[in-house]
Amino acid sequence: MLETLRRIVQEVNSAPDLSSALNVMVARVRLSMGTEVCSIYLLDHSANRYILMATEGLKKEAVGMATLHFSEGLVGQVGMREEPINLDDAPSHPKFRYLQETGEEPFHSFLGVPIIHHRKLLGVIVVQQRDRRRFDQEEEAFLVTLSAQLAAVVAHAEATGAIDGIFGNTMGGVTTKFDGVVGCIGVAIGTAFVVYPAADFKSVPDRPVKNIRKELKAFNDALKRVRADIRALSEKASLTLPPEEQALFQVYERMLDDNALAGEIRTHVQGGNWVQGALREVVMKHVAAFEAMEDSYLQARASDVRDLGLRILAYLQEAKTLSAPIPERAIVVGEDITPTIFVDIPRERIAGIVSLHGSSNSHMSIVARSLGIPTVVGVGEFPLFRLEGLNLIVDGHRGEVIVQPGPEVLRQYQAIISEQAELSKELESVTDLPCETTDGHRINLFVNTGLMADVNISLQRGAEGVGLYRTEIPFMVRDRFPSELEQMEIYRQQLEAFYPAPVTMRTLDVGGDKSLPYFPIQEDNPFLGWRGIRVTLDHPEIFLVQIRAMLWASESLDNLRIMLPMVSSVMEIDEAMHLIHRAYLEVLEEGAHVQMPEVGVMIEVPAAVYQIQDFVQQCDFLSVGSNDLTQYLLAVDRNNRRVASLYQAFHPSVLRALKHIIDAAKAEGTPVSICGEMAGDPCSAVLLMAMGYETLSMSATSLLRVKWVLRKVGMDAAQELLAQVWKMDNAAVIKSHVDLMLDRAGLGNFIRPTLFQGTSSQEPKVQAR
Ligand code: PEP
Numbered sequence: 001m002l003e004t005l006r007r008i009v010q011e012v013n014s015a016p017d018l019s020s021a022l023n024v025m026v027a028r029v030r031l032s033m034g035t036e037v038c039s040i041y042l043l044d045h046s047a048n049r050y051i052l053m054a055t056e057g058l059k060k061e062a063v064g065m066a067t068l069h070f071s072e073g074l075v076g077q078v079g080m081r082e083e084p085i086n087l088d089d090a091p092s093h094p095k096f097r098y099l100q101e102t103g104e105e106p107f108h109s110f111l112g113v114p115i116i117h118h119r120k121l122l123g124v125i126v127v128q129q130r131d132r133r134r135f136d137q138e139e140e141a142f143l144v145t146l147s148a149q150l151a152a153v154v155a156h157a158e159a160t161g162a163i164d165g166i167f168g169n170t171m172g173g174v175t176t177k178f179d180g181v182v183g184c185i186g187v188a189i190g191t192a193f194v195v196y197p198a199a200d201f202k203s204v205p206d207r208p209v210k211n212i213r214k215e216l217k218a219f220n221d222a223l224k225r226v227r228a229d230i231r232a233l234s235e236k237a238s239l240t241l242p243p244e245e246q247a248l249f250q251v252y253e254r255m256l257d258d259n260a261l262a263g264e265i266r267t268h269v270q271g272g273n274w275v276q277g278a279l280r281e282v283v284m285k286h287v288a289a290f291e292a293m294e295d296s297y298l299q300a301r302a303s304d305v306r307d308l309g310l311r312i313l314a315y316l317q318e319a320k321t322l323s324a325p326i327p328e329r330a331i332v333v334g335e336d337i338t339p340t341i342f343v344d345i346p347r348e349r350i351a352g353i354v355s356l357h358g359s360s361n362s363h364m365s366i367v368a369r370s371l372g373i374p375t376v377v378g379v380g381e382f383p384l385f386r387l388e389g390l391n392l393i394v395d396g397h398r399g400e401v402i403v404q405p406g407p408e409v410l411r412q413y414q415a416i417i418s419e420q421a422e423l424s425k426e427l428e429s430v431t432d433l434p435c436e437t438t439d440g441h442r443i444n445l446f447v448n449t450g451l452m453a454d455v456n457i458s459l460q461r462g463a464e465g466v467g468l469y470r471t472e473i474p475f476m477v478r479d480r481f482p483s484e485l486e487q488m489e490i491y492r493q494q495l496e497a498f499y500p501a502p503v504t505m506r507t508l509d510v511g512g513d514k515s516l517p518y519f520p521i522q523e524d525n526p527f528l529g530w531r532g533i534r535v536t537l538d539h540p541e542i543f544l545v546q547i548r549a550m551l552w553a554s555e556s557l558d559n560l561r562i563m564l565p566m567v568s569s570v571m572e573i574d575e576a577m578h579l580i581h582r583a584y585l586e587v588l589e590e591g592a593h594v595q596m597p598e599v600g601v602m603i604e605v606p607a608a609v610y611q612i613q614d615f616v617q618q619c620d621f622l623s624v625g626s627n628d629l630t631q632y633l634l635a636v637d638r639n640n641r642r643v644a645s646l647y648q649a650f651h652p653s654v655l656r657a658l659k660h661i662i663d664a665a666k667a668e669g670t671p672v673s674i675c676g677e678m679a680g681d682p683c684s685a686v687l688l689m690a691m692g693y694e695t696l697s698m699s700a701t702s703l704l705r706v707k708w709v710l711r712k713v714g715m716d717a718a719q720e721l722l723a724q725v726w727k728m729d730n731a732a733v734i735k736s737h738v739d740l741m742l743d744r745a746g747l748g749n750f751i752r753p754t755l756f757q758g759t760s761s762q763e764p765k766v767q768a769r
């Protein structure tokens with residue numbers, strides 16, 4: 001059974017489009033269940049009707065024609081009840097609705113199962129049979145299992161393959177949006193510019209072309225370059241490889257001849273497919289043929305053909321990226337966009353970024369935040385290859401991307417952009433003013449940094465110090481661990497730029513979703529695995545070099561503070577302190593003139609919350625990492641789109657933990673700051689201030705906004721608001737209450753764009769995928 005299921009899902013997954021996927025599905029289900037009919041009805045949400053999309057056993061002419069209203073017939077019942085209906089005589093059921101065009105009159109037994117993806121009803125899968133019999137429990141369980149597996153396939157295929165249908169929806173002001181995760185806040189409107197992933201046949205679609213000559217020319221150019229590569233390789237190899245191995249290069253060259261791969265590819269292009277699609281088609285065909293061969297020598301030729309194909313593809317894609325005209329306001333879209341795009345695309349052309357992979361912590365998001373480019377990442381089901389040249393809106397406030405917005409949606413987002421531009425100007429007026437409440441309470445506003453690009457903007461915006469310097473970022477942009485000297489130079493720049501203000505350098509925090517290309521960590525459960533201090537204590541050689549570099553960098557400045565990430569026990573602080581002292585003695589012996597820096601611990605694991613009293617015996621300060629603390633307290637992966645709605649910074653448990661931390665730290669007289677995203681959100685900043693947090697550290701982009709809001713509220717009012725919040729038992733209520741109160745205080749615009757305030761009817765009318 002499992003094997004059958006696996007095979008069906010695999011086949012459906014590799015279908016080129018939605019309609020083939022559905023056809024495969026109905027054919028395979030009918031066969032494996034031994035029934036007479038299998039059909040799939042998909043729900044067209046805009047018309048509120050089911051449409052027969054595929055069938056085996058009913059009349060094929062009815063596909064696309066037979067429709068049912070949402071509440072009509074047994075299909076409607078299955079959908080409305082969101083559970084299977086299993087009947088031995090469907091026509092005698094009062095809700096039965098006979099669809100004449102399908103020719104279903106001979107069939108009596110009926111089993112319908114809803115297709116549901118993430119709580120969203122997508123359609124109904126039905127099997128039917130002539131005999132009057134109830135399908136047995138095993139058959140029902142099989143169809144339910146299959147439907148649950150296939151729901152994701154349908155959702156994905158719908159989103160990626162049925163985009164033409166989606167575009168039909170742009171009429172009447174309903175546009176389509178795709179959900180992702182916020183990489184950098186802000187809104188951008190522009191034209192999609194698709195960056196193709198590194199040569200990979202899986203992501204090459206078919207695409208009809210008119211200008212066949214142009215395609216053939218691109219192919220010839222790529223072919224020439226691959227031949228040149230092979231010759232260069234062959235010359236190099238002649239010095240090292242035995243003659244029989246060198247013969248392989250001649251085989252490669254012959255494979256590229258007109259009477260081999262090249263000729264076949266040209267024929268496909270002449271048939272109207274673009275060259276990348278033609279190349280994929282031909283190469284994959286030969287790879288499959290070689291792989292199926294008995295002879296192991298011939299089997300191994302499969303990888304030669306694939307390798308050659310990938311070489312050609314790489315040149316074709318490079319040509320595309322470099323020669324395709326870059327729109328004035330490009331929304332750079334790709335499977336895994338990395339900061340290398342800035343090499344090929346001028347910064348001023350990049351209005352926004354959309355990446356299918358990535359998280360709020362990925363390198364691209366960090367760089368985007370430094371440069372202030374609205375970015376949405378993790379948009380898993382984005383129809384990448386059908387977007388080139390289309391209009392997109394990147395909504396970095398809500399982590400959404402809108403495709404082909406209608407005029408009304410466009411107008412609304414243009415209004416947001418103008419409003420934000422006005423607001424930025426207004427915010428500048430507080431740059432040189434202190435962050436002080438209306439009743440004279442002073443809050444320190446620090447910044448989180450990682451790149452040199454963060455430094456200038458932080459200083460321009462009046463940052464009072466660095467509350468979190470993420471040292472993993474300079475590690476991420478290299479292809480090996482940076483040396484002690486390299487690290488020293490980078491750290492020195494940060495320390496000098498902010499001198500005499502303190503710079504809190506966090507020791508390397510890799511693992512979880514932060515990976516180094518040259519130090520891969522493969523784990524089933526990375527957020528609960530080898531992360532932060534756990535990695536560096538296991539690699540004292542990395543830790544010691546980093547601490548030594550920090551200490552040398554702070555020579556004669558002495559504005560360095562060291563901070564330890566992901567600490568969950570006093571043993572870790574003990575061990576780290578031991579190594580820090582060792583490094584300190586070493587550099588002193590080597591002649592450095594440095595003071596012993598303060599050492600702090602991040603409170604970002606629930607275990608740490610309840611050991612504040614013990615931790616403060618061993619360290620000088622604490623800083624709350626509310627991003628991780630929220631994810632660990634709520635058991636919600638902070639980058640997982642499926643559970644994004646459960647990641648709630650305003651959750652009562654998160655707020656209580658934050659209050660517990662500040663109270664416990666104050667009781668011990670230990671300074672505590674907060675450096676998670678909550679510090680940079682004006683709404684949560686007000687609550688944090690009311691709890692007693694006096695130092696907030698955030699990305700430079702949030703600094704002026706938070707300052708503006710805190711300067712407009714009094715500590716008394718903030719504490720009154722916090723007192724109300726303690727009586728509330730859920731995040732949504734707390735959040736909307738805080739929003740409302742700040743809105744009433746005339747601060748609504750500073751919390752979020754006007755358009756996103758108030759009732760949902762004001763919001764852009766878009767249809768979610
Ligand atoms: C945090 O967890 O809140 C934090 C600031 O660290 P990072 O986001 O880098 O994990």
Ligand code: MG
Nearest residue numbers: 604625627628
């Ligand atoms: Mg963290």
